[in-house]
Every structure is written in structure tokens, then in C-alpha cells.
Amino acid sequence: MISNFPTPYPDELVYSVIARYAVHHGILSPKYLTEELFNSRNLTPTYDLPSHLDRLASYLPDHYDAHSLIQNHTLFPLFQPFQPNSVVNYAVQALRSERTQSLHTKLGKNASRIKSVNFFRFCPHCWQEQMEQYGEVYWKRSWQITGYEYCTKHASPLFVSSVSCNGLDRRYYVAHLNALKDSIQLALNSEDLNKHSELAGLIEELLSNSDTITLKNFSSISVAYFNILKDRNLLSGQKNINYEKVRQLVVDYWGESFLQYYHLGDLRSENCWLKNICRKHRKAFSYLEHLILIRALVPTCSPIHTYQQYLDMAATAIEEQTIQVNVKPETNQIFSDDQIKWIQLIQELPVKSARQKNGALYARLYRSQKEWLLKINQTAVMAPLSPPKPRVDWNIRDRQFMKQLIKIRDELLEDIDSPQWTKKFLIKQLGHVSLIEKNWHLLPLTKTFLERYAESVDCYQIRRLTRTFIHQQTENKYYSPSVFLRLSGLSPERLTPEARRFFDNIMGK
Ligand SMILES: [Zn+2]
Structure with missing residues (x-):
């Protein structure tokens, strides 16, 4: 008790x-x-x-x-x-x-x-x-x-x-x-002090208001952002986003050195956070990216309230579309199960993806109700927002990953506390786990790098022993062999022969 x-x-x-x-x-x-x-x-x-x-x-x-x-x-x-x-x-x-x-x-x-x-x-x-x-x-x-x-x-x-x-x-x-x-x-x-202070204030506000927001799915965020950008005149034409203007707004508001401090300085490359967050959302972005962008877009209002307001509007718009669809006045008919299923699908997905998800359903409707289908497809939520898919140039990708890996490894060398640098761990740091694993054969440089620099169990154990040794020296203490091993998270049975030699050396045996 x-x-x-x-x-x-x-x-x-x-x-x-x-x-x-x-x-x-x-x-x-x-x-x-x-x-x-x-x-x-x-x-x-x-x-x-x-x-x-x-x-x-x-x-x-x-x-x-x-x-x-x-x-x-x-x-x-x-x-x-x-x-x-x-x-x-x-x-x-x-x-x-x-x-x-x-x-x-x-x-x-x-x-x-x-x-x-x-x-x-x-x-x-x-x-x-x-x-x-x-x-x-x-x-x-x-x-x-x-x-x-x-x-x-x-x-x-x-x-x-x-x-x-x-x-x-x-x-x-x-x-x-x-x-x-x-x-x-x-x-x-x-x-940048003023900006850091401002951001801290926004985070406090987020912490105390976060449970008032519920998000049905990522489409609502995509729609919300699209509407904010539209309301701020940041579109060119009907549906293209003018990234240059958005970028300028963000840089003018926060300043480059501030953005770099948070590793958010890259606002130009094709896959930078700013472009991705304005596009269709497939995964969550961090609170910092959201706060920084929304604040720059609507500086007069609290970002979390702006976010909530546009999410609500997106939800209502999606609902209204559903109602319009469901009570189409001229026919006043009740929809078939197939039609209802399709309507539900295109509220979640663009037409093309909906078709890929349930091809049979699409085919049935195409045969029996082509006119209805084509008309209803115009209300698909995400259609106007899907960005053009860039073709992947694997050679460039491979070199980019390799450069990132070199950087990651350099940073890790400083960090004696990091977990074992297995291949998987290093890939995770790149943030594209499935992309890399699925296209392993297209990334020869990345593959070679990972094979050469992934940390063996020997090296990992030696690193842990080194860490304890440094600790011992800086604290001016002496640990008995068993305590030394325990502090290193190791046991005599688990030591590899190589690590054992290193350990014996430290212990002066
Ligand atoms: Zn204080």
C-alpha cells in the first residue's frame, strides 16, 4: 500500500x-x-x-x-x-x-x-x-x-x-x-531573445488548450491549412500555393537564425518542412512547425485558436458536403449501399486513391451510375489539394542520405550516451525507414555506408565501458569491477572477448 x-x-x-x-x-x-x-x-x-x-x-x-x-x-x-x-x-x-x-x-x-x-x-x-x-x-x-x-x-x-x-x-x-x-x-x-520568449508563451498556451481540439483525420488539417493560405492571399490561381510568398512571410516573422536554431532553416528544398506542411498531410508535424507557421501566417491571433477555428470550419465544410450529397433535391432518392460506401470513401481520400482502395466498387458504380459517379467525384475532399508527385531520382536520394548519415555519425561521435548504432538505428535517424528498406537495392552508397559504420556489439560494449571510465575519472572515484560493469549496463557473461580484453586493461589486470 x-x-x-x-x-x-x-x-x-x-x-x-x-x-x-x-x-x-x-x-x-x-x-x-x-x-x-x-x-x-x-x-x-x-x-x-x-x-x-x-x-x-x-x-x-x-x-x-x-x-x-x-x-x-x-x-x-x-x-x-x-x-x-x-x-x-x-x-x-x-x-x-x-x-x-x-x-x-x-x-x-x-x-x-x-x-x-x-x-x-x-x-x-x-x-x-x-x-x-x-x-x-x-x-x-x-x-x-x-x-x-x-x-x-x-x-x-x-x-x-x-x-x-x-x-x-x-x-x-x-x-x-x-x-x-x-x-x-x-x-x-x-x-532572437524576443522571439524565443514569444515562442515560449505560445507553448504555454498550447499546453493549456490542447485538449479542446479534436482532429478527425489528417484531411481536416490539410483543408484547414489550404483555407488559411487562401484567406491570406497566398495562392497563385485557384489552388496552387505560392511557396515563395509563404517562405518570405515565415522568414520575415521569425528571422533566419531563429529558425536555424530549431533546425527549421531549410525552407527552399523540394521536401522541406514548410512545403510539406502546406501540402497534403499524411503524417503528423510537430507542435513547433505548426506554431511557427501559423503564427507567421496570422500574427494577430493566438496560433492555437487560429488552428482550432480553421479546423472547425474544415469539419463543417466536410459535413455540409455530405449533407448536400445525401439530400440531393432534384432526385430525392435514397442511395444504394454502394453509393454510400463511395461517398464515405471520397470524404477521406482523393478520387484516385479511393479508386485504388476499392476498385470493384468503383467499377460497379461506373457501369451502373456513371453520371452520378462523375458528378459526386467533384466533391471529393482532397482532390484540389494533392500536390504533383515528384519523380524520385534515386542517385540524388542516395547521395543525400549518405551526406545526412555522415552528419549523423559525426554528431553521434560526440554523444557517448547514444544507443547502439545499429543499421536500423541509423536508418531511423534518417526518418525514412520504409522508403529505405523497400528500396535498398537502389541505394548502394547508403547501403555501403551502413554496412561499414554500423556499430558492432564489441564496439558498443567498449563505448559503454569507456563512458563509465570517464565518469569514474571525472568524479574521482574508484569502482570495483562488478560495480563498474553494472554501471556500464553489462555483466561478465555478456562481455564479448574483445570487450573483455578492454575491460581487463582498464582494471589493470
Ligand atoms: Zn523563471
């Missing part, structure tokens, strides 16, 4: 509440902690999207439930407004339950351009206030959000601690004033 589980402070991460519980109860062992709270010894904490929330809510006073924990104490609200209902429901279930698999892939976080935070961040002035008010400090969720680089209350850039929130040996780290010692303040370009 769990008693005295701490009540979450305003904007505190669930992760941080659990860490405080451990401190209040003097629990030192991470395995003991997770066993006590979750009945599981092998639970890896995630600071942003934690699971087991039903169980945690049961330790708290009655007015807490999983829903309020999700909305106020996790980073899920960043994803919710931009994901279709089906994904949101799946994710909420996963957060509530004893999920073991990560939600990050499902929510597109791993494939996102937006880098998530690797070390916990904080505002020392806020900490001072927390200390005065509560007698302890805690990790606020907004601090751990990329884009929230600046404390709006104290008008100063956040500090990055040396406490890893994504590392291999993740556990529940409590916020501690000692972190001040090894922390560095974020170096923001002084000319």
Missing part, C-alpha cells in the same frame, strides 16, 4: 513527482522504487510520456485521474492537437496502462526534425521561488520542451543541467540545487 505519495506541483512532470516520492521515502534503489510503485523491476522511466498513470492516480487524492495527470503533468499535450483521434485514443490508453513499448515512434517523435531535450533544464530564479514556497525544487515540464528555451516569468534563458533525461542508465532523478554547479545557461542569439 502506497501512502503519502506527493501531490504534483503546478506544471511538474509526473517523472519528478516519482523522484520526490523516492527521496521522501529514502528509496535509493531504482528497481525497488519501480517495484513498489508499479510492481515491475524493469521499468525505464520516460520524463515526457510516462505510463502507469491509472495506478499513479490511485495514489493521489480523488480529484486526480489519469486524464488530469496527462493534461497537466506530461508532454502529451504537445502532440494531441496534431494527431487524429485514433492515435490520441491509442496513446491515452498506453499512458494509462502498464505499457512497455515506447510511444515515441507512434507519435512520430523519433522521426521528427525537432530534437528533444537530452539533459534536464531549469530556471534558477524559478527554483529559488520553489524553494521558498515548497522547501524543495522540482522539474517543470515546460522547461523540458524544445522551443521553451526562455523563462517568460524571469525573462532569462534556461540553464541546462548535467542530469541526463534520455541516457542509457535512465532512472528517476530528483531536481536538486546541486545541479546549479554543473549547469550552463543556454546561449541564445541576443537578437
Whole structure:
């Protein structure tokens, strides 16, 4: 029976509440902690999207439930407004339950351009206030959000601690004033400070309003964006988007160095985020991309409200089309099952895709009700929005992937904490997993690179040993061989002969 589980402070991460519980109860062992709270010894904490929330809510006073924990104490609200209902429901279930698999892939976080935070961040002035008010400090969720680089209350850039929130040996780290010692303040370009502060404000607004938005499917976002662009006179002709104007608007509003800071500086290439987000949505874009674009398009209004307003309009338009279709006055007839099925299909898909999805249905209708079919097809929701499909030049693609991989590898070399650089892991970093796997034979350079540079088990084990060794040296400690191995996440039985030689060397054997 769990008693005295701490009540979450305003904007505190669930992760941080659990860490405080451990401190209040003097629990030192991470395995003991997770066993006590979750009945599981092998639970890896995630600071942003934690699971087991039903169980945690049961330790708290009655007015807490999983829903309020999700909305106020996790980073899920960043994803919710931009994901279709089906994904949101799946994710909420996963957060509530004893999920073991990560939600990050499902929510597109791993494939996102937006880098998530690797070390916990904080505002020392806020900490001072927390200390005065509560007698302890805690990790606020907004601090751990990329884009929230600046404390709006104290008008100063956040500090990055040396406490890893994504590392291999993740556990529940409590916020501690000692972190001040090894922390560095974020170096923001002084000319961009106002923009960082503005963005932080928009993120706060998003966090508190995200559950008011429900998204039926990606088509509604596509329609919403198309209408915003149309209302801002950013179309050339009836349905082509004038990207140059859109790009100019975004750059003028946010400035190039600001966009580059978030890796959103590329606004010109054919597959850049800006062009893709204006086109048909097939997958979710990140909160940052949405906020930055919508703010630049409609600067006078809160982006989340603009977004909601246009989504509502899109939903109504889609509904009206359905009604028009269903009560066609001149015939007043009841539709056949086939006709209804087809109408439903073209509310979700452009005609061509609908036809591919159910060719037999199309053929039947074409034979029996050709005139009706051609007419109804004009109301297909997405037809005017589908962009021309670019032909893929595999040679160029191959070279691009290779360049990206070199960059990724250079970055990884700095990051001694990263997971094993398997082929799969490296491909995932490129963000085009199925494209690459399906067209393996068309990408000889990428293939060769991956075969040569994927990390073997030997190297990976040696890297983990090295990391512990560095730790030992910087902390000026000495770990016994068994502790040393445990801190490296290894056991004597699992060491490969090569790693064993390396280990023996370190141990001076
Ligand atoms: Zn502050």
C-alpha cells in the first residue's frame, strides 16, 4: 500500500513527482522504487510520456485521474492537437496502462526534425521561488520542451543541467540545487531573445488548450491549412500555393537564425518542412512547425485558436458536403449501399486513391451510375489539394542520405550516451525507414555506408565501458569491477572477448 505519495506541483512532470516520492521515502534503489510503485523491476522511466498513470492516480487524492495527470503533468499535450483521434485514443490508453513499448515512434517523435531535450533544464530564479514556497525544487515540464528555451516569468534563458533525461542508465532523478554547479545557461542569439520568449508563451498556451481540439483525420488539417493560405492571399490561381510568398512571410516573422536554431532553416528544398506542411498531410508535424507557421501566417491571433477555428470550419465544410450529397433535391432518392460506401470513401481520400482502395466498387458504380459517379467525384475532399508527385531520382536520394548519415555519425561521435548504432538505428535517424528498406537495392552508397559504420556489439560494449571510465575519472572515484560493469549496463557473461580484453586493461589486470 502506497501512502503519502506527493501531490504534483503546478506544471511538474509526473517523472519528478516519482523522484520526490523516492527521496521522501529514502528509496535509493531504482528497481525497488519501480517495484513498489508499479510492481515491475524493469521499468525505464520516460520524463515526457510516462505510463502507469491509472495506478499513479490511485495514489493521489480523488480529484486526480489519469486524464488530469496527462493534461497537466506530461508532454502529451504537445502532440494531441496534431494527431487524429485514433492515435490520441491509442496513446491515452498506453499512458494509462502498464505499457512497455515506447510511444515515441507512434507519435512520430523519433522521426521528427525537432530534437528533444537530452539533459534536464531549469530556471534558477524559478527554483529559488520553489524553494521558498515548497522547501524543495522540482522539474517543470515546460522547461523540458524544445522551443521553451526562455523563462517568460524571469525573462532569462534556461540553464541546462548535467542530469541526463534520455541516457542509457535512465532512472528517476530528483531536481536538486546541486545541479546549479554543473549547469550552463543556454546561449541564445541576443537578437532572437524576443522571439524565443514569444515562442515560449505560445507553448504555454498550447499546453493549456490542447485538449479542446479534436482532429478527425489528417484531411481536416490539410483543408484547414489550404483555407488559411487562401484567406491570406497566398495562392497563385485557384489552388496552387505560392511557396515563395509563404517562405518570405515565415522568414520575415521569425528571422533566419531563429529558425536555424530549431533546425527549421531549410525552407527552399523540394521536401522541406514548410512545403510539406502546406501540402497534403499524411503524417503528423510537430507542435513547433505548426506554431511557427501559423503564427507567421496570422500574427494577430493566438496560433492555437487560429488552428482550432480553421479546423472547425474544415469539419463543417466536410459535413455540409455530405449533407448536400445525401439530400440531393432534384432526385430525392435514397442511395444504394454502394453509393454510400463511395461517398464515405471520397470524404477521406482523393478520387484516385479511393479508386485504388476499392476498385470493384468503383467499377460497379461506373457501369451502373456513371453520371452520378462523375458528378459526386467533384466533391471529393482532397482532390484540389494533392500536390504533383515528384519523380524520385534515386542517385540524388542516395547521395543525400549518405551526406545526412555522415552528419549523423559525426554528431553521434560526440554523444557517448547514444544507443547502439545499429543499421536500423541509423536508418531511423534518417526518418525514412520504409522508403529505405523497400528500396535498398537502389541505394548502394547508403547501403555501403551502413554496412561499414554500423556499430558492432564489441564496439558498443567498449563505448559503454569507456563512458563509465570517464565518469569514474571525472568524479574521482574508484569502482570495483562488478560495480563498474553494472554501471556500464553489462555483466561478465555478456562481455564479448574483445570487450573483455578492454575491460581487463582498464582494471589493470
Ligand atoms: Zn523563471
